Amino acid sequence: MDLKVIVGPGCSSSLSEGIQSKIAELTKSDFQLTVCTETDFADGAVLTQIDENIRGADVYIVQSTPPPERNFMVLLQMLQAASLASAGRVTAVLPYIDIRQDRKDRPRVPITAALRLQAIEQALIAASHKHVMFLHPHFPQVQGMVRLSTDVLYPTSSFLLVANDITGSDFSQVLPVAPDVGAAKLAAHYHRRLGTGSYAIGDKRRSDNDQAEIKSIIGWIVGRTAFIYDDIIDTAGSIKALAAKLRELGVDKIYVFATHGILAGKAIANLQSAGIEKVFITDSISHDGDSLPSDLIQIVPCGELLGEAIWRNNTNRSIHAIDGMFDR
Template sequence: MPTITEPKLIAGNANRPLANAVARRMSMHRGMNVGLVDARVERFNDAEIFVEVYENVRGEDMFIIQPTSRPANDNLMELLIIADALRRSSAARTTAVIPYFGYARQDRRTKARTPISAKLIANLIAQSGIERVLTMDLHAAQIQGFFDIPVDNLYASPIFALDIRHHFGDLDDVMVVSPDVGGVARARELAQRIAAPLAIVDKRREKAGEVAEMTVIGEVTGKRCIIVDDICDTAGTLCKAAEVLIENGATEVHAYTTHGVLSGPAIDRVSTSVLKSLVITDSIEATPETKGCPNIRIVPTAPMFAQAIINIWNGTSVSSLFDHETLTPIYEGLYSGG
């Protein structure tokens, strides 16, 4: 069997800029050029997906970079078909790097006769020949248990903590806010990282997509509030929460959200809201509208994913990337002087 000399990257069409950025970062780390494996991922006239890998991958350690974001079904099928192509080409091991794991919100049965789609997707991924998954900020931690293969779940909070320290200066008047009770653990983790107090916005829904009322648990008067969440879809809840915080005496409101789905009226809502800034990662490729929105800022995840891929390939710890001391040198330059 050939000796595995370097990890190899391949990407679908879901987020090519992120894949290229990861390759560039890995080239810096490895001291040699790490490029994307030459392949084509195309569609026939009936939208059927076709994959052809042009390079020899026999015995190689392969990493597929492909978030399952919008269009979720197309991007998921690209991931599965690429994995099948690699398995049939005798790749030694295939790891799926899924920065945004679609269908994660369907992690339980909320009503009678509804699916648990996240479990179905986990089964499909495992059966495709993928042997490990690397993702970021799963909507629900228990989704890791849906897989019968190892899952490494990275967290955006260490990156957010670096960004907050760089942009906010003195943190004495900063308060971290969870937009709902379910997100308290996520918000508490960031609050601990920056030594800030925690508040909660309690929301009650009458039906999906509509928030009936919101109340603030905690004293936010005179505070610069930072709302923390994992997914921003239509931004309705986020913008409403920001309004409620301002009404309760907050001096300004910012939001840090890992996955900027930003569908439907989201961009218009954010641009006209009281939010001073919305910070998202590049786990989902930003649309021109997102890039053009004056109060949306994007922080990169490529340094973290590049280091995680190297650690998986080397057989070293991925959880070390959860520590501030480990992550700061990786982002050196981006937040220098902060």
């Protein structure tokens, strides 16, 4: 099927450029992205329109949702528009989607992850063939919450290249660290890929006012260089608390790797005061126009990863064959 890729307004310019250039490289063509126009109305509503014929095409809608009030609605509209335009297949490619609430963890709250995914399913209902790609979702069971075929992608190979640059490929003193039990599998994966002697896990608790506290760290860390791995940096409160505990227990240097840099509220101030050498985030969330401190935060592009995954799906090749995907 003819390949069409639409990158929504929630995505960064670097992500868009990375997707386009990678597909052009793999297809050995002058591949160009398909344009989608958004019209804003005075009452705050938005209407999207795909600007070219996509009938029978293999269509990929790439959209990150922050801020969700607008960008999630734009995502749904683009998916439905492609489905109603008789595309041969419609795939939602989600660099970042805010689906962290996967259960009722307190009385009288919704399961917002289910609401988001049900809305995506409904938007795709008219599509004859539909698919979803996630980039490092907050919880892996997301694949079981949506009644569609899915792929999960990870920026592992990009972060491994950064780790090589930091250490000169000498990982003898490197210690992958998970902020909590939820990130333990992530730290264990990098422990295996880097060939480090061990990895560590933080014992994170939250107080009544939702402040993160690291009670202890499981693992031997004295004199080591800590590589903290997590999926999201939101306000960076957990990272700051973990860095303080690592310093207290004798770690030498601290680097942070996180796929999604939300960087909300006091995140920058928290990171600047945490004694961290460098923070690496991908461009899954747009910071176009933001003044991020370049001496502290480095953006690692992931557009080429998404571009290759799109090309592989379009040509019926294995997604798992992409270097850095987790072993199933």
